[in-house]
Amino acid sequence: MNCFRITLIAFAALLMLGCSASKQSLTRKADSTPKREFRGAWIQTVGQSRYQQMNSAAMKYYLSEMVRKLDEAGINALIFQVRPEADAFYKSSLEPWSRFLTGTQGKAPDDPDFDPLAFIIAECHKRGMELHAWLNPYRVKTNINNPLAPDHIYWKYPERFVQYGNQLYFEPGLPENRSFICDVVHDIVSRYDVDAIHMDDYFYPYPIAGTPFPDDNSFNMYAASQGFSPGQRADWRRNNVNLLIQQIKYTIAGTKPWVRFGISPFGIYRNKRNTPDGSGSDTNGLENYGDLYADIKLWVEKGWVDYNLPQLYWEMGHERADYTTLLRWWNANNFERPLYIGQDLQRSMDRNELDTKIRQSREMPFVHGNCYWYGYLILENSGGVADALKTGAHRAKALIPAYTHLHKGRPDKVKKLTQVFMEDMHFLAWEHQNQPQNPETARQFVVYRFRAGEKADINRAENIVAVTPDNFFVLPYEGGRNEYTYAVTALDAFKNEGKAAKIKVRL
Incomplete structure (x- = not known):
C-alpha cells in the first residue's frame, strides 16, 4: 500500500x-x-x-x-x-x-x-x-491583573491585544493574530x-451588557477592503x-x-x-x-x-x-x-x-x-x-466512530495470530505492518473474546475486551477448563477497522 x-x-x-x-x-x-x-x-x-x-x-x-x-x-x-x-x-x-x-x-x-x-x-x-x-x-488573561511572563507575545506586540471587561484578548480582526494561533x-x-x-x-x-467589544481600529482598517459596510460589523466579526x-x-x-x-x-x-x-x-x-x-x-x-x-x-x-x-x-x-x-x-x-x-x-x-x-x-x-x-451506559467498551470523511478504507488484517505459552503467563501475539508515518496502517488493535459455541460476531461491543497499541494481549488463565475464540482486528489512524483474525484457545 x-x-x-x-x-x-x-x-x-x-x-x-x-x-x-x-x-x-x-x-x-x-x-x-x-x-x-x-x-x-x-x-x-x-x-x-x-x-x-x-x-x-x-x-x-x-x-x-x-x-x-x-x-x-x-x-x-x-x-x-x-x-x-x-x-x-x-x-x-x-x-x-x-x-x-x-x-x-x-x-x-x-x-x-x-x-x-x-x-x-x-x-x-x-x-x-x-x-x-x-x-x-x-x-x-482571565483577570486583567494577572501578570504575564516577560517573553509573552503581548510585550512584543501590545497593539494586537484588547481589553474587554476584566479580561485580555487577541484582537480577532487582525490577520497576524490568526497566523500566530495557527x-x-x-x-x-x-x-x-x-x-x-x-x-x-x-x-x-x-x-457584557452595555459594553461594546473594542474593535473599532481593526474594523476601520480591514472591513471595507473585505467587502463589509459600516452597518455590517456583526457579519465582519463572523467572517473573522x-x-x-x-x-x-x-x-x-x-x-x-x-x-x-x-x-x-x-x-x-x-x-x-x-x-x-x-x-x-x-x-x-x-x-x-x-x-x-x-x-x-x-x-x-x-x-x-x-x-x-x-x-x-x-x-x-x-x-x-x-x-x-x-x-x-x-x-x-x-x-x-x-x-x-x-x-x-x-x-x-x-x-x-x-x-x-x-x-x-x-x-x-x-x-x-x-x-x-x-x-x-x-x-x-x-x-x-x-x-x-x-x-449503565458504558457497561461495554466502545470504539471511536470512524472518520470516513477523511479516509474510508481498512487496514490490513493482522498476521500470524498465535497463542504463546510461558510457565507463568499465556498471551496472544500477532504481526502487522509497522509504518508510523502511514495513517492507513495499524495504529491500534481491538481484541474480542467469545465463549465456546458463541458466534464470533465482532459487531457486538459486549465482546470487546481491549483496545491496545501493542501487538500482544495477556490472557487470563482459568485452569485450562474453558474454551474461547479470540479475534483481533487493526484500527488505522482514522479508526477504520480491518478484518478479524481468529484463534481458539483453552484457558
Whole structure:
C-alpha cells in the first residue's frame, strides 16, 4: 500500500463540495451497547490550582491515575486543556509555561525533562484512548491583573491585544493574530501525537451588557477592503472567526491530515425568532451566531471541522432551552460529520436525567456519542457518577466512530495470530505492518473474546475486551477448563477497522 498522501489543493476541492443532510429518518431505536460511540470527558486547567501544588513526579502519578479512572468509567477520549491563557501545558518556544501548571507563568516544571502533554498522550494511547488537545484561541488573561511572563507575545506586540471587561484578548480582526494561533496549532500537531485539536465555545467573548467589544481600529482598517459596510460589523466579526477556523483546518491538514479538528460550541446556534426562515431552534437564549459570532453550522457544512460537539447543558423541560428540543435540532441540522453531545454531569445527576439523556442521544441517527462536563466529577466519582457509567451506559467498551470523511478504507488484517505459552503467563501475539508515518496502517488493535459455541460476531461491543497499541494481549488463565475464540482486528489512524483474525484457545 502506498503511503497516505493528501495535498492542500485536493483537500480544498473536497471542502468546496460541501455536505448535505441525509434524508434518513430523524429517530431510531437506541442501542444500549453501541460498538461505535464517542465518550469524551473535558479536563480543564484554567482556574485550577491542583497542578501547581504538585511536583513533576506527583503530577505524573496524578495524570496516570486520571487516565486509568476515566478508562475504567468507559471514557475513550480525553479532552485536556493545554492552552488556557495563551500559555502552555507543554514545552513551547512560542508561548510560556502556564501559571496553572507551576503557579507562575513562564516557570518550568521542576523536572526539565517532564512534558505534561507528551506524558498524558502516552498514558491515553497505552489504554487505547484518544487525547484531544484543547486550546482557547483568543483569551490571554482571565483577570486583567494577572501578570504575564516577560517573553509573552503581548510585550512584543501590545497593539494586537484588547481589553474587554476584566479580561485580555487577541484582537480577532487582525490577520497576524490568526497566523500566530495557527503557528501554535502547527507546533502542537507537528511535535505531538495528538488525535485532535479541540476548541470550545470561547471565540468572541460573551457580551457584557452595555459594553461594546473594542474593535473599532481593526474594523476601520480591514472591513471595507473585505467587502463589509459600516452597518455590517456583526457579519465582519463572523467572517473573522470563519477565516480562523478555515485556516486552522488547512494548517492541520497540511501537517498531519489524520489529526481531527473539533469544536464544542455553545448549545444554541440561533433562536427561531432571530432567523427569517424560522430555521433556528425553538429556544430563547444566547446564540453562537448572533452573540459569539461563531457560525458553527457553516463550519460543519463547509467541512472545516471534523466533529461538532454542542454543549447541551440545560435540563429537560427548561423553559428557554429545553435539552430534548436542542438535541433534536442539532440532529436534524447535521451535515454528515460526526456529531457529539456535551452533557452537564452535575445538573443531569441532580435531576436524575443522565441515563435518559444518553438514551435520547442514542435514538438520534446523526448523533455519534457524548462528552461529559466536568470530567473531574468522574475522577472523584461524585454522586456515584463513575459507578453509574460503568454499570449503565458504558457497561461495554466502545470504539471511536470512524472518520470516513477523511479516509474510508481498512487496514490490513493482522498476521500470524498465535497463542504463546510461558510457565507463568499465556498471551496472544500477532504481526502487522509497522509504518508510523502511514495513517492507513495499524495504529491500534481491538481484541474480542467469545465463549465456546458463541458466534464470533465482532459487531457486538459486549465482546470487546481491549483496545491496545501493542501487538500482544495477556490472557487470563482459568485452569485450562474453558474454551474461547479470540479475534483481533487493526484500527488505522482514522479508526477504520480491518478484518478479524481468529484463534481458539483453552484457558
